[in-house]
Amino acid sequence: MNLTETQRRITRSLSNGFVDQRFEGTEFLMPRFIYNNAGDSMLMHLERELDHCSSFTFVIAFVTESALAALKVKLADLARHNIQGRILTADYLTFNAPKAFQELLKFENIEVRIADSKAFHAKGYIFDHADEQYQSVIIGSSNLTSGALMRNYEWNVKFTSHDNGVLTDKLISEVEKEWDAAQPLTNKWIDQYRIRYASKPKVSREELLDDSSPQYLIGDGDIKPNDMQRDALSSLDEVRKKGEHRALVISATGTGKTYLGALDVKNFQPKRFLYIVHREQILKKTVKSFQDVLWPKYLKKYGELYGKQTRTKFEAEFGIISGNDKNFSAKYLFATIQTLSRDEQLTRFSSNYFDYILIDEVHRAGASSYQKVVDHFSPNFLLGMTATPERMDDFNLYEMFDYNIAYEIRLQVALDADMLCPFRYIGITDYERDGEVIDDPSNLKWLVSEERVNYVVKQTEYYGYSGEVLRGLIFCSRTDEAYDLASALSARGYPSEAITGSTPQDQRDAIVQQLENDEISYIITVDVFNEGVDIPCVNQIVMLRNTQSSIVFVQQLGRGLRKFQGKDFVTVIDFIGNYKNNYLIPIALTGDKSRSKNNARDDLELKQVSGISTISFSEIAKERIYNSINNTALDSLKVLRDDYQDLKNRLGRIPLLTDFQQHGTVDSMVFANRFNNYYQFLLKMKEDIHLSFNEEAILSFISLELMNGKRTVELFLLQQLIKNYGQLDEQKFEILIQHENIFFDDTVKHSVSRVLSLDFFTTANQKKYGDNSAVISEAGYYRLNSDILAALDSNPWFKRLIEDAISVGLLRAKDCHYMTNQRFTLYQRYTRKDVCRLLGWENDVSSTVYGYRIRQQACPIFVTYSKSDEIEDSIKYEDRFINADIFQWYTRHNVKIDSKEVQSILDPTTTIHLFIKKSDDEGSDFYYFGEVTVESYKQETFQAKDKVEPIVKMLLRLKQQARYDKYLLFEK
The missing domain is CATH 3.40.50.300 (P-loop containing nucleotide triphosphate hydrolases)
Known part of the structure; x- marks a missing residue:
């Protein structure tokens, strides 16, 4: 039987998935197990299949608005390209909300029907590829719900079959049978279903899906704090136990700041309390929230026994100072800043009248009205609450609260x-x-x-x-x-x-x-x-x-x-x-x-x-x-100055790079790449710091070459040398390295000596870094350069900045997963220069590496996936993923299989590393996709202008299958 090319590709792909992974499969034809893990989700696979299909059919029992909303942009793009689809769903267990059915009617390019079967519980997604006569199918446990597409532990299998395949034929026949028996989804049907949905007992969403959300806990009539509030209340209590009288809580909008404030007031039991807010609009709601929390439990439980009079007496303890409301005698007062800051209102209160004051939206506190009020009062405790402490003025909010940040929860964490x-x-x-x-x-x-x-x-x-x-x-x-x-x-x-x-x-x-x-x-x-x-x-x-x-x-x-x-x-x-x-x-x-x-x-x-x-x-x-x-400079001096000032305000001192790293703000390498070192940036911030030329040179060396954390040995050695007064036994250091589980062998040991002596670098960089070895290795000891050692003793700022650069490099290694027991980390970015250093090459030859270089039994391959239009045709090769396991790669032109170069690549003792970036727009960094082996190779020819030259095509097998989200970055 003569197979078509598509049938041959499907055969190889199925063999890869079900027989032997050494068969060369095509990624989008290969079977795949989908279960919502890191870098891989059902949603990704659905979107990818929708991107490439000629039409599609979803056969799914349960559909939610939330899942449809996540796909609507993709479905709109498909409609723009005139891609048609079908959805067969059901009213099984009356789970689907009427609104979800209503949403399905919005898709002009999708026909929707309701299955006839009363126990319809199917979950399948079929994607047609008419040009090549095959279907891709995903079948498993995932309904069209948010949890199933993104979070839940689901089991799904994706496979591909030709039109003539028995499995696909049976599947399509079953779909068509159900489709023909189904009735069209109409507004009339939805109206009738809405009546049944409202009247019949339904299986709750919490039972079927993991989409439920924790709310405030109500027990014995009391509002109980959620997890965030419990942590914040504990932190506030600790702040007060330390004798502090002011604290700041940074909490994303909607995380329960008002209830948190009320719960802390309940714990504090003030004699008189003042709440200050910017807008009158939320004042009454705030009073109600505080009453809900502070309303005594026994009154809630036996409220009817105590009667209306008791409730009225309790509510009288709450007063408002705003507009026409002027209740100055209440125990709990709630005021707008506009009213309270007026002299005729403020002078009614002595400085110690309130023992607890809470300011909401406290990032506004730099305004004169707020400062006037804050200066007037001396409470036992002042609490500020805000979602956005970053200010665009020069006011230092953190200083106002004595740098006591009791708790912080940002939007993404919430x-x-x-x-x-x-x-x-x-x-x-x-x-x-x-x-x-x-x-x-x-x-x-x-x-x-x-x-x-x-x-x-x-x-x-x-x-x-x-x-x-x-x-x-x-x-x-x-x-x-x-x-x-x-x-x-x-x-x-x-x-x-x-x-x-x-x-x-x-x-x-x-x-x-x-x-x-x-x-x-x-x-x-x-x-x-x-x-x-x-x-x-x-x-x-x-x-x-x-x-x-x-x-x-x-x-x-x-x-x-x-x-x-x-x-x-x-x-x-x-x-x-x-x-x-x-x-x-x-x-x-x-x-x-x-x-x-x-x-x-x-x-x-x-x-x-x-x-x-x-x-x-x-x-x-x-x-x-x-x-x-x-096209935008994200690291403009103005932006960095604002970030710097904000962190300086928060800390109450000059921030170091380690502070930026720990607070999750500016990447330390942004400062290094922009200014050579952090010292130069501090000078631009008008800080009174001075380094000599040689001190700055060694700081630039550490900042530009080592601080990225992509190899930690040099950083760890410098840290230990400073700690041990400039000298360290080599054997003792190797024991420390082994204990830290840092990759280290003879090649790395030699490389570290070359790097820290500056011998690894080009002449231009050696001059830039001071032309002196930072570390000398002799007689079984590592020794720090004597000039550096003397400078560390004589210039506190030099020592601080050097130790900071080393520390932030080690932090980056940990945060970016560089601190591993191998040379490179999958899916992290590396420059050609990084690769030369980490492979232990004698010298930095990054300027001449270009696409690949073979040295010391290692061959790094650098691929720019989308070639620029400005690149000569002679080097525009079809380097691309065949699938997530196989990468097609071409040598440089004018190369034959029997050449020394190709034979070196094919040598089984040569380790090949694959690095890929999307385009030249993305700078000089390449993603690392791991070690590869040559699966096959073939002599081909390449036409460069009017000249035909030999070239070798290789299929490279990845040692570890490309993670799906990273693979999708480069899929054509």
């Missing part, structure tokens, strides 16, 4: 801990007219044009919201835009109100109440609702403005992250134009403060962040952000 509502972030392009996005926000006519408003409405309807009723919040660019947009949306059936800086407080309260009461669909604002507003019911956030600040972005995102009954997730729709600062979006979503372009690009590739929250970009929007990252 999402991981399931304390907040997950989000579905959707980045799509703004409306284009004549193929162009108009980015000028000053053009009101464009911002509220009929075409743009229609486009916005269409997108918000498609991407939807969780729950039965839309309660949306729209952030726009201008005040007049907010009013005009509110009118335009109202005219389209979405009642909307605008809130701006000029909106009176009572009117704001009324509008928020309208949203909560489902009287309006949207509140439209500019920046009024960035903070200090609590509207838990918000289930859709629309961003119709440029992202100017990652802080503001997170504040606005946080408006929808509070949990609310019936809200499983919040939809965040970001309309992205051609803005230079689009790079801020992935940075803000992931909380990445490293200022590293490599990290920003990695952030852009993430699908799932922080628990089961997801990030989805349309194809064009993603390209715009990628270009923004490449």
Whole structure:
């Protein structure tokens, strides 16, 4: 029988999966076990298959809105490419919510039917590839739910079969039989199902899915603290036991700061308490929360016995100082800063009138009104609470609280801990007219044009919201835009109100109440609702403005992250134009403060962040952000100065690189690569520090060559030499190295001597680093250069900066997983120079390595996957992944199999290492994909201009199969 090429590839791929992995399979045809592990998830596989199919069919019993929301951007891209799909689902156990069925009707390119079988419990995904006549199938335990696609321990098998395959034929026949027997999903069917859904007992979501969320615990009438609050309360208690009178709590929006404050007040038992807030809008809700916590347990339990009079007496202990409310005598007072800071109000209270004062949104405390109040009072304890302590002014918030940070929980950690509502972030392009996005926000006519408003409405309807009723919040660019947009949306059936800086407080309260009461669909604002507003019911956030600040972005995102009954997730729709600062979006979503372009690009590739929250970009929007990252200096002096000042304020001293590393902010190598060393940056910050030329040279050497932590031996040796006054027995050092489980052999030992003597480096770098050996190895001892040793004794700042560079290098090695018992770490980035050093080569020959170099029985191969258009055709080879196990690679041209070069590569004693980067836009760093062996090789020819030259093609087998998320980065 004559097989087609597709059939042969399928045969080899199935043989690879089911017979012997030495068969050369094609990745997208190979069987794969999918179970939601690190770097691999069901969601990734579904998206990848959808990217490459000609049509698809999902046969799944359970469907949730949350899972559909995670796929909507991908499905929209498919619709744009006219890819059609089918979904066969069911009403089994009346699990699927009516709203989920309603969402399925939104897909214009997908036909949906309801299975006839009463016990329909199938879970399968079929992807057609019409051009090559095969189907890919995923069958297993995963329904179309968030947990099943991203988090739960599921078992699924992906396999591929030709149209003529018995298994596929049987599967397709069964699908078609069920499909023909099924009925179309219609609004009428959903209306009827809604009645059954409401009346019949249902298996709870918690029983079927692991999607439940811990709420506040109620026991014996008391509100019990959640895990975060327990830790914070303990820390606050410890602060007070140390005799401190002030403390700061940094807690992401929605994590229960108000209840935390009330619980701490309950523990403290103040005689008189004052709560200060920025906005009157949340004052009454705050009072209610404190009453819920402080209301004595026995009164809650026997409230009816004690009667209304007792309740009234308890409530009288709470008073408000704001607007027309002026209750100065209550035990627990709640005041707006605007009212309290007036002289006629403030002078009513003596300095020690309150023994406990709590300031909410305390990042505003640099304002004169706050300082006036804080200076007036001397409480036994002052607590400040904020989600965003970073300030854009010169006020040092940390100093105000004596640098006592009692507790800190940021957005990403809170999402991981399931304390907040997950989000579905959707980045799509703004409306284009004549193929162009108009980015000028000053053009009101464009911002509220009929075409743009229609486009916005269409997108918000498609991407939807969780729950039965839309309660949306729209952030726009201008005040007049907010009013005009509110009118335009109202005219389209979405009642909307605008809130701006000029909106009176009572009117704001009324509008928020309208949203909560489902009287309006949207509140439209500019920046009024960035903070200090609590509207838990918000289930859709629309961003119709440029992202100017990652802080503001997170504040606005946080408006929808509070949990609310019936809200499983919040939809965040970001309309992205051609803005230079689009790079801020992935940075803000992931909380990445490293200022590293490599990290920003990695952030852009993430699908799932922080628990089961997801990030989805349309194809064009993603390209715009990628270009923004490449074309923007993330490490500008202004940005680094702000980061530096913020950390200095937090610490109350000059921060070191170790501080940046430990606080998860600027990557230490950003300072090194930008300024050669941290000392030069400190000079730019006007710090009074001085190093000599030779002192700075050795600091630059450690910073640029060793501090990246990619090999820890040199760093560890320098650390031990400083600790042992400049001398260390070589045998003792090797025992220490072995104890630390650091990779060390004779090659490394020799290499370390070459590096620390500077003999490894080029002449230019030797001069740059002072031309003197940092460490000398002689007579069985390592000795620190005498000039360095003397400088360490005479210049405290030199010693501090050297020890800091060494320490941060060791921290980086640990944090970036470089500290292993092998030369390289999978999927970490290395430059050609790093590789020369880590392979133990005598000299730095990185400038002449190019694509590969064979030395000392090692051959590193460097591949730039997407070749630039500017590269000569003579070196544009088809280096690519065949599958996650096999990489196709070409030698340089004008090379034959029998050449010394190729024979050296084929020599079984030669260790081959594979390094890959996506494009030259990504700098000089390559991902390490591990050791490879030559599976096969073939002599071919290559045409360079008018000349035909020999070249050798090799298939390289990876020693360890490429992790799926990394493989997807390079799949063509």
